[in-house]
Amino acid sequence: MPKGSCLCGEYQHEYEGEPVATYKKTSGKVFNWTRKGDSGKNVTYNNCGTCGTIMTVSAEAMPDMVIFKAGTLDDQDAIESSKPGAQIYNKNKPSWCDGLAYAAQKDGAS
Numbered sequence: 001m002p003k004g005s006c007l008c009g010e011y012q013h014e015y016e017g018e019p020v021a022t023y024k025k026t027s028g029k030v031f032n033w034t035r036k037g038d039s040g041k042n043v044t045y046n047n048c049g050t051c052g053t054i055m056t057v058s059a060e061a062m063p064d065m066v067i068f069k070a071g072t073l074d075d076q077d078a079i080e081s082s083k084p085g086a087q088i089y090n091k092n093k094p095s096w097c098d099g100l101a102y103a104a105q106k107d108g109a110s
């Protein structure tokens with residue numbers, strides 16, 4: 001089961017499935033903060049309670065999905081096998097960024 005951690009190493013988590021089917025925090029403190037997303041529904045960020053690294057994101061508009069931050073993965077094989085299928089919020093990318101040629105391109109979240 002691929003594992004991940006925050007910058008300070010206190011918050012650790014693991015997941016299984018493609019896309020992520022099961023997810024659990026295995027150690028560390030967490031704090032959450034919530035904002036309104038483009039849909040007008042809440043988007044909640046789950047951060048390490050010590051260093052603040054964003055670990056996962058949950059959106060009311062996508063209730064069956066937990067966004068697992070790829071930058072928190074510790075397992076290089078898991079990173080290699082997690083090729084993105086879509087690149088979102090292209091409306092915010094800088095003009096010098098060509099984007100991922102193999103991924104679906106979206107201006108917003110969907």
Ligand SMILES: [Zn+2]
Pocket residue numbers: 006007008009010011048049050051052053
């Ligand atoms: Zn941390």
